[in-house]
Amino acid sequence: MAAHSIAAAYSTISAHASSLPCGRAPAQHIGFHQLTSLSSCGLRSLLLSHYAPKSSSSWCAVSIETLERNAASGQMLEKSVTLEQNVASGQLLEKCVNTIRFLAIDAVETAKSGHAGMPMGCAPMGHILYDEVMRYNPKNPYWFNRDRFVLSAGHGCLLQYALLYLAGYDSISENELKQLRQWGSRTPGHPENFLTPGVEVTTGPLGQGIANAVGLALAERHLAARFNKPGSEIVDRYTYVILGDGCQMEGISNEACSLAGHWGLGKLIAFYDDNHITVDGDTGIVFTEDVNDRFEALGWHTIWVKNGNTGYDDIREAIKEAKAVTDRPTLIKVTTTIGFGSPNKANSYSAHGSPLGTKEVEATRHNLGWPYEPFFVPEDVKSHWSHHVAQGAALEADWNAKFAEYEKKYPEDAATLKIIISGELPADWVDVLPKYTQASPADATRNLSQQCLNALAKVLPGLLGGSADLASSNMTLLKMFGDFQRDTPEERNVRFGVREHGMGAICNGIAQHSPGLIPYCSTDVVFTDYMRAAMRISALSEARVMYVMTHDSIGLGEDGPTHQPIEHLMSFRTMPNILMLRPADGNETAGAYKVAILNRKRPSVLALSRQELPHLPGTSFEGVGQGGYIISDNSTGNKPDLIVLSTGSELQIAVKAANELRREGKTVRVVSLVCWELFEEQSDEYKESVLPESVTARISIEAGCTLGWQKYVGAKGKIIGIDRFGASAPGGKIFKEYGITEESVITASRSL
């Protein structure tokens, strides 16, 4: 077995880490570059025993599961190797925990805003997680097989910032802590993955994080099932999450946790910070359910640590027990005191969201015996925590070696896994997308979408997803795969049940797991209202989730106004960093999928029809990428008499009306404005070529609200749309009654 020297391995890792940009996280997660460079290494146990013991640290035997190659059989055999690991105890442990508390206190005090109370209460569990339990590499926050940590109670971000700082992540320096919540810092008011390497997902809006964690755990279980081999568990990590009372109250957490229980995600371990305090006071005024009983009903294993403030061993035991239960996720309810250590504000809502104030900070310093200056990390604490850089490098190197072995034995699987880890797209993947001609049978875009999804699933190994109980209606089943279920986690059809919000947030977790995982999820367009908060997080956190949304207008017919979107298309056009695509037929649907896959840093919403649509002359697969383009025009010199703009199912109406007007001798251009965001990104020249400023005779037709269309139609044009709720009747009837017709376009053209 070839082995680089430890120093060499470190320098490789450091080189990568130091190349991290200061602003947003790098476009390419770097995990795989290292994996490649170290693929021939096997530094495992050598590195894991490298750390020198410190004076105030005790050494205890910790069992870390790892693998050893059985040279004789050529099999990878699982073996529990006992490694020495540095665990703080006694005074040092208290000091470490208080360091976290005071970093939080001092940062909030300096910022004059923020939430120190939660980190003060959760410091013990945070310390144990990051110092004793979790496997990560501070110098490569994107190492593939790292344990994932999610702070669902995102307002307590200082817990995570302090831990990342102590663990040696480059993203959080002392200066960043001092710049908490300031312009340009990496320490925003809530954790943001795109800003701070080491933060896995963007949290703050309550309940999102626990659902993200379910997605991260799903990803692990799925990849482990697909890629692990007997004796070679190449995917093998835990997902840890801390959530608070607020997360527990949000419906999204129940949705996601019901699924986690159903799926039996045994490597998901959730810490419920049971501190009895919310913004409005004691939880007794509004939250008296039995949380652990509810989780038992959801199929979870539950534990209650009654003293989360100082019961370190109880926390350790609970984690051990949680790991021993492999067929169910575990909820560890940890009763803590918010603002622990503050003599006058602990256990009160005044410790939740405001600085303690100079006087109370002093009192807390006195109370906890903390003589240090603000932001000071005692030498012994620093020294103790310093082992994580080496340990992390060792863990990654060990895994790299394991992967190298795996690659030799299972080259095809390794190649596939590499695609998932790196996010690289296979060559010619676009070619699998179907092409259509006008002779192709008319079809609903929801059906054409299914053809695209099934074509892509063959070439994109990381494509997986499903619907919120409408797979047969949203047309999202991947026909060559079965269901992702407890006993078949290797499959790629995910059944989310009627849980749109949880679905969206779970997909955010999947997308953030690895650049090559491409989750899609689906429901009717109108029910995006149930999941909008998760979709906004997709957009903000740059998660490539494909939202395959069907039944995109009154055209769905009889189900009536509760099911008919009116304002939804436009409402997503108003949201930053998300693409709203409304294809008109087969080629545009395929083009929309190309766009959605290529946009690695933003989610896409595909709005698809329930009703049949013809394949139109002039629509274009490539045109979708420009967002708006001319599908037909009988004018010359970029001066048509009239421009008709439309999207999706109404484009055929625009085409028919244009043909009629052309027969009357007019020159008419028809523009498909399939994705406004992409059109805006085109050059001024291109935009002028499609929508020349001089042509003010413009009509738009879309079965949605009119507000917003003024942008393209201008003050002198006419907008045909719907500014009231829909109705229950056959779709064609509603189109007619609401005037979404060829006749309306022709009538409008007369008045221009």
Add this chain to the structure above:
Amino acid sequence: MAAHSIAAAYSTISAHASSLPCGRAPAQHIGFHQLTSLSSCGLRSLLLSHYAPKSSSSWCAVSIETLERNAASGQMLEKSVTLEQNVASGQLLEKCVNTIRFLAIDAVETAKSGHAGMPMGCAPMGHILYDEVMRYNPKNPYWFNRDRFVLSAGHGCLLQYALLYLAGYDSISENELKQLRQWGSRTPGHPENFLTPGVEVTTGPLGQGIANAVGLALAERHLAARFNKPGSEIVDRYTYVILGDGCQMEGISNEACSLAGHWGLGKLIAFYDDNHITVDGDTGIVFTEDVNDRFEALGWHTIWVKNGNTGYDDIREAIKEAKAVTDRPTLIKVTTTIGFGSPNKANSYSAHGSPLGTKEVEATRHNLGWPYEPFFVPEDVKSHWSHHVAQGAALEADWNAKFAEYEKKYPEDAATLKIIISGELPADWVDVLPKYTQASPADATRNLSQQCLNALAKVLPGLLGGSADLASSNMTLLKMFGDFQRDTPEERNVRFGVREHGMGAICNGIAQHSPGLIPYCSTDVVFTDYMRAAMRISALSEARVMYVMTHDSIGLGEDGPTHQPIEHLMSFRTMPNILMLRPADGNETAGAYKVAILNRKRPSVLALSRQELPHLPGTSFEGVGQGGYIISDNSTGNKPDLIVLSTGSELQIAVKAANELRREGKTVRVVSLVCWELFEEQSDEYKESVLPESVTARISIEAGCTLGWQKYVGAKGKIIGIDRFGASAPGGKIFKEYGITEESVITASRSL
């Protein structure tokens, strides 16, 4: 005790009922008119024993709680009076239940779309509820003290339509059933309260109905606590709801049911239609939690009826047991077979959402022994159900008599309750709203909002509400009241916890309970994303809910982009039938409340600032009602050089910029566009007087997305806004970095 003849009471009631319009429900609920006209009646037990026994009906003793006046003491004493009531049993019962099933089957078959499977399975519980248990008056669907029924599984609307038809409601005729899901019918694809009297709330989007039911039950409990007197339970009714697997999976239902358990809403009885089938197949693929255990954890009493298909007595016993448990709501899990009676489609997803098809309908007719033509109601069934019109009239008359007694003894309480029942606004209520001058201290509009709420609470007895755990931040506490809690249900501050979605839907239920109940609810603007589905139902179902939303822009500062709305203002402007109000200062905030209260048939969103704002010269309390108005102008002849449009916290920037430009010699008009929807409703003359077509030099400034502003700014104007996510930093810093400044307006004006 004076008593009208039965016939006279009926004719009074019928006259009201027949005056119901054919389209949307009447603007004024009619409950109180009758109450007034019958207030001197005391027809109680006389009427309740009026119905003649039918040949196939058995007579059994049913205890109905009612009241009898104790003439000696003058007290109203509660007394259990044994009344004879007509309960179908044996063959007649089966026939009644099958009538419901086949009305559903035939209607779906005729419409060629719809959901018959759920009504086929739930017909037994539906029959028992409407025939044996519920107290209602078919000829006055708005009788105040009626039991409320909510079909949370709204796709099963035919269950309710069939029951309303059999019970004698005028809204559902045989012809309406034949017109299921057709243009102009009262039988839309999902129940719509505004279209079909007898339907309490609009359902279909899953989970909304159960949360509405919690709101209806809250309203009962609150009003009972405020108005009932020893021996005079003037408010005394149950809320029944049927919800399915889909509702159970939605997070909103867990939110609302957690609150119902916390509040101990003992008169809420929920039937969980446990049919094991969803659109995508067996619930086993996605929903394996133990629902009853979860509800026990939420503080509910639970029962399981294992045979919901034919176990009539089990259902009856369960209801009896549920009523006996008064300190907790009850969930009755009723295991049913979807599509019960269909030999080949029962218990399969093919019975869920499609017509059975001619052949299977015939097979079902044969299987259930149903020889009748489509839509036929056998005479004995018709005859049996016919007693509900008389019974309902008697129940209402009885209550009217009770109310008359109550009014004599407690005139003040009765007058207050009348306001709540009728929805009439007290004279001069508007006068309590605060007025401000430029000398008033600058303040955040969230604080000014609290002044308005507290002023209104003094004169509007039906005003109640609260926040999703941000009362102290949203500033929504009513200072003269305590918390609505299990032991203090008469109070008016409702603590919703971090449950935005449930909060919105609960408020919909409160608003639909009585025209004079005015619920408000509150969170940060950005978290409207969590509750948008409920807000859309407010708009669609014409529920006057006041959404008091604070932290309305990047101005909130340090909490960062997860908390900063960008697209939200515009996204509500795109939604039909909801008012988005963004007041700039004190007078506009007070004006916004006036608008919100006066708009009985639509909800309002108030977008309020976290940061201090000055009281501006020219802003106007009355101006808000016009949606947009001139706050200052130094031009003459309606021809300013420039118009600057703004809303909310940016209006002060517009004012400053305008002043600067005026100093430079320009004529500048500043327009506050506080509510776009109301501005659109003004006359063309008024709109022209504010935004003259000839003035194309226009600039808008709003700390939100630019899309949409083109409508008022036109092609030649400039829009200053934000088309990216926010940032974590002090608010003033972000305003500056994002260019939401006076300088930006001035620069923009130079380029016009």
